[in-house]
Amino acid sequence: MNDRIDPADRSRRRLLALAAGAGAWLAVRPARAAPDDLAAAIRMYAGGADVRGGGVTLDVPELVDNGNSVPVTVDVDSPMTAADHVAAIAIFNERNPERDVARYTLGPRAGRARVSTRMRLATSQTIVAVARMSDGSYRSHAVDVVVVLAACIEGDV
Amino acid sequence: MARAIVNVPATARRGDVIEIRTLIAHPMETGYRVAADGQRVARDLVRRFTCRYNGEVVFAAELFPATAANPYLVFCTVAVDSGTLAFTWEGDRGFAQTETVAIRVT
């Protein structure tokens, strides 16, 4: 796992990112105590149930070339039978304007509880994958990602 | 010109878990971006994706602004019968596109 970045460092770099026009797609919401938002979003998704670690693998590069398109794969340990399967997977982020990335509905017909997509990352931050199991329990895995800022010596015109 | 590319094995054995890969052209305009003229660019997203296997929904997704432009999505399903897989993307401004792919299960 990559090293932790302290929050002040992060919000500073987020501002730099905005100033540089890198990740200009977000641009509006001010920096704030995002980790709380993230925890709240996950709590709401889980309807207050416990969310435990283990059994979920969130595969995302720890250092990404460009935050506009970051490949992510979520893989959940599950036999994917009618009696015991993954019912849903959600991906959340800490420091984009909105906490949600995507929510997937699946079931035993999937055969394997694995989903890949590409997400946007406004800046370096924590990503969390949460799986809802058929018994109503929740599991999760969090990963910190460092986003390389676009070198602004190159403008786009 | 909405386009999609869907990768599904043409044949599979009954009970096999097959991987499906989809790519669709869409800007996934977040609604947070400000254009050169200072105006906020209106949100324009694919909101929902559904995969139906011979009519039955086997996988669905809700997408948010943090899903990258030209959404790419990979998931699995069990090959149960020969027939069709139908993929539907729906979103803002009435966006709707469906692609169907035949699969032969032996």
Place this chain on the structure above:
Amino acid sequence: MSRVAAGARVLALVAATVVLAASPACVQSDARRPGSATMSPQTRAMQRDDAQNPAMLWVADGEALWSRAAGPAGRACADCHGDARASMRGVAARHPAYDEASRRPVDLGQRIAACRQRHQQAGPLAPESHERLALEAYVALQSRGMAVAPPADPRLDAHRERGRALFHQRIGQLDLACAQCHDANAGKRLGGSTIPEAHPTGYPIYRLEWQSAGSLQRRLRGCMGGVRAEVPPYDAPDLVDLALHLASRAAGMIVDAPGVRP
């Protein structure tokens, strides 16, 4: 240029396929690295796998456009050129090339746009328009795996030389020449980004920064704006001349279009 070399070039023009790679100046075997070599493994995977490569969306449209009749002539590209997989093989590797009608070098996108106007009498395909990029991507794909093969056409020489001079000219408020970053400092880090050697083997590219496909012209204009220089309009001779020089620098390298870049 020696007389022998000039003679060789005339022969090459006749043969139309002999590449500059044969001339000693371009045999740099071969420490050159394509842009993809400095990308993250994830971005490389995105390029390598067509199912992941977003530029294939443009290719798919280009393929459809290839056989769609356009303009009052009611003709499609395929009506003259047949199956692009055969007729367009190697074409992108040979561009920019000399255009008889305009008596100028043109890049592949300009060639497609001109062909469409002259032979299909269809409306203009604007630079960076979706249709132009789509057709360019589809045609470029047909050269995938082939060596970049700039035509040894003496009518291009002056333009190529001008492109070389532009590449080495310091420009803009930042007073930087292309060569200072992409020759002298390639492989070093500019902020968090590794500076590539500027070999245009993958155009049109899907650029994550753009969230779209785009042409070499767009990329060149981006760099020019970045050093705070005047930015020539699309299809300006400066851009095509630079592309000619870049193609000669990249002669013999493998076309990997459509590329993906950060």
Place this chain on the structure above:
Amino acid sequence: MAGAPAFAQPSVVPVTVVGDAIPASLTGVPGDAARGRAIVTSRRSGLCLLCHAGPFPEERFQGTLGPDLRGVGARLSAAQLRLRVVDGRRLNPATTMPAYHRVDGLARVGNAWRGKPLLDAQAVEDVVALLATLTD
């Protein structure tokens, strides 16, 4: 270059180069190292860390084109730093480093930037003040 005559341009302060240095402050106002630090670490104004690394932990991604700025204040005097920021091409015409306080001798400068130096005189003094503190 010793005793080179002053050169004057509309939006830049004339300077007198002595040896490999500009001994006199461009403004007479002491530079502010804190402002200098903000300029050096900014991807908009100074752009310094795009090419140089330096002791600036707040900027994770630093360049490797130029020399590391660590210890530059021990290696060079303020006067020497001033010339290198104002116009390093006077020492090495082939240097990659842009001249930060010069507007002549440039080609094809974009409209928005024409006639404007990268840094105004006081900003140069601020950057020099910051660099002079980098003695470790």
